[in-house]
Amino acid sequence: MLSLTSRLSRLVGEAFQAEGLDPDLGLVRVSDRPDLAPFQCNGALAAAKAAKKNPRAIAEAVKARLEAAGELSDVTLAGPGFLNLTPSDSFLEAMTSELKEDPNAGAWQREKTEKVVLDYGGPNVAKPLHVGHLRSAIIGQSLKGIMRAAGDEVLGDIHLGDWGLQMGQLIVELKHREPGLVYFDESVTSGYPEESPVTVADLAEIYPAASAACKESEGRMAEAQAATAELQSGRPGYRALWQHFVDVSREALEGDYAALGVQFELWRGEASVDPLIEPMVESLQKKSLLEDSDGARVVTVARETDKKDIPPLLVIKSNGSVGYGSTDLATLLERQQDGFDRCIYVVDKRQSEHFVQVFRAAARLGLFSEDAMEHAGFGTMNGKDGRPFKTREGGVLRLSDLISMVTEKALERVRESDSAPEGEAMSKEEIARMVGIAALKFADLSNPRTTDYIFDLDRFVSFEGKTGPYLQYAAVRMASVLRKAGTGPEEAIKAPIGLSEPSEKELATLLLGFADAHRSAYEKRMPHILCEHVFGVAQSFSKYYSNCRISDEEDNSVRASRLALTALTLGQVRAILTQLGIEIPKHM
Structure with a gap:
């Protein structure tokens, strides 16, 4: 579906076109002055140059057409011809109803895929x-x-x-340690053992030793270079040994990546x-x-x-x-x-x-x-010293150790706050795993991809502020609201949504901006844009939750509407966190 800004751009563009101007001049964006209006259009200034007219006069004419259309509750002018736009309640409600029917929760869809x-x-x-x-x-x-x-x-x-000099270094190091292995006998060209002569733990010890030996000795480096060339030329024993290296390494890599919630198809x-x-x-x-x-x-x-x-x-x-x-x-x-x-x-x-x-x-x-x-x-x-993150001893920290570190810290927080609903209890350790990984991922993704960032474990695992655990907690609270009302997201979302309170309108407006955020994150390859959007949605829901009675609302139609808006919000938050690779626990 179209985002709210796209729909408004179409509406304003039609008004410009009715004045004999390019409809592209009707481009609407989120306002720089939200105290004046949630949206703005600056097209009258560009139109003035093409039409050789006063921009204020053009804006007045467009304003009159927009007011006659009845889709906006307020249209005002500022400066030389800026249009400040506030959608009507009925316009927001109609678009929110469309959003409810969107199986993609409002995500942007490409016309031509790749x-x-x-x-x-x-x-x-x-x-x-x-x-x-x-x-x-x-x-x-x-x-x-x-x-x-x-x-x-x-x-x-x-x-x-798996094909560079490091392979030759490993082969030579193993040859020096165990020269009697069949892989080094040039007269043997087949029938090699199926079981690897080394484990992944062996490789973790052999690799740095092999690298150090090559740095210390020109002769050893020459051996490694020659072994690399022979491997790449197809020497059978070296190929068989190389396959063992790959197989035992892959098994370990699959485990580490799985713990991080990362998968590869190839x-x-x-x-x-x-x-x-x-x-x-x-x-x-x-x-x-x-x-x-x-x-x-x-x-x-x-x-x-x-x-x-x-x-x-x-x-x-x-x-x-x-x-x-x-x-x-x-x-x-x-x-x-x-x-x-x-x-x-x-x-x-x-x-x-x-x-x-x-x-x-x-x-x-x-x-x-x-x-x-x-x-x-x-x-x-980076660490707090501004340099690439390392262990206290100055070494490179293994990813498995980092995951253990964040999981342990998350477990401390979970033990302080976890309150499981009857019949749905997850182990605190499983929740801590999800919270720890979410903390790690969101801390990374919420920063622009091209920038460095500081690793701050205490801040990352906080249930407050701009963190992964905060977003998980927001989603858990939305689900809890529905559960306490005796319904689920699929059933609750069927009710009509009415928007009368300011916090309801603000939340709906943000939800309708998902397509813009998704498209921008896609085109710029910048996940932090989606992080900003979902954090804004979570904050807006918190305000909505504080200002509006939901499951305990006495008016049945209002109660149903607010439960539907809660279900709609939960669906979009789940969709975004799924894109970001973040799981949501059943409770926190």
């Missing part, structure tokens, strides 16, 4: 998830929800780091595109896009209009192995073959230059147009 792949994982095989993986997972999952609600077909891809890694690299290189060669550079092969992507130097994309290293540039380019080839219309990468904004290189090379190869490839970069989660 098949989109969202790349929001990027963990490396053999390394546990840490706080550095948090933002990509949370933002990516929410963007998937936002885009799906708009009608797009969206798949999330974890894009595992579990592909850089290795999945290895068969595509050779034909891709041939295509680059045929199009004369591949150049030699000190023994390596590169694609030039710099342009005269660039404000800074953009290095060429490295496709083949001088030792014959491939790196991120080649696998990322081949991944775009794979995604083109899979029929995706758009590719979005939710990756730290510090990687922006890399994506400029890859996207330009992909466009030159004819895989996607540049505007169909996006880097949705994000800032860092």
Whole structure:
């Protein structure tokens, strides 16, 4: 359905058109001066230049037509021709009735949808998830929800780091520790053990040791580089060992992401595109896009209009192995073959230059147009010292430890406030899990994606203020109001809604702005816009709850109306929190 501002824009546009002017001049937006009116239109000023008339006179003529239409309760002028608009009660009620019938709770719907792949994982095989993986997972999952609600077909891809130098480092480290393993015997080419010689805990210890050994010894680094090239060339023993690394790592990753409430439809890694690299290189060669550079092969992507130097994309290293540039380019080839219309990468904004290189090379190869490839970069989660968040000892905090930390803090709050209705009790531990994850997610998503933010656990888990738990509590209270009235959302929402009290009108007006917030969050890839909207709705409901009797209202028709408005609000809050990846407990 159309948002309230869209419907008002159509109404005001018709008034401009009746005056012989462009109907697009009737664009209505939320007012900068809510003390004067909830909405405004500044089109008369632009119209004056085109029509060569006084803007005040144009605004007066439009005002007269709007008053005659009867859809607005008040139309006033300010300054040189600003129109201040207040919808009539009947207009709000009619739109609220439409909202009740909308299965999407008022979400914006795209006219032309796309098949989109969202790349929001990027963990490396053999390394546990840490706080550095948090933002990509949370933002990516929410963007998937936002885009799906708009009608797009969206798949999330974890894009595992499973094909670079770290694989060669692991192989060499294990070879030094256990040289007798069959995987290192070049005479054996098949029949390798099904059980992995290493566990995920082993890998967590081996990986940093392997990395440190390569940093300390040029010889060890040369071994790792050679092993990487052999792995990528198809050495059977190394491939079998690599598969074990991937399998045990995936099992651990699935558990960590599941605890965070994050899912991927595609579990592909850089290795999945290895068969595509050779034909891709041939295509680059045929199009004369591949150049030699000190023994390596590169694609030039710099342009005269660039404000800074953009290095060429490295496709083949001088030792014959491939790196991120080649696998990322081949991944775009794979995604083109899979029929995706758009590719979005939710990756730290510090990687922006890399994506400029890859996207330009992909466009030159004819895989996607540049505007169909996006880097949705994000800032860092920092400690109170303003630096990327770490443990007290200065190390990188594991994601599982962070989740435990917020869950424990949430459990303290839940024990203080939980009051379960009879027959619906959830364990305090389960509620704490939901509250803790909601605190973590909303704290991240409520900040603009591109900015850094400070990790403040006490503030995040508060049941008051702009937090995830506050929104959960608001939803729980709405459901409680309905339950105490002896009804449920599906039944309550059937009643007609009348809007007579100011707090009722304010709440309905906010609910009718969901489509605008959803569209803006979608188009800008900014979940915080939806966070602002749902927080505003929750605050407005709190005012409505305080000012209006609902379940104990004596007038039956008014009681039914207010219960319907409560059910409508609950439905929209649930829809938005679902998009953001936040669960709602049965009680708090």
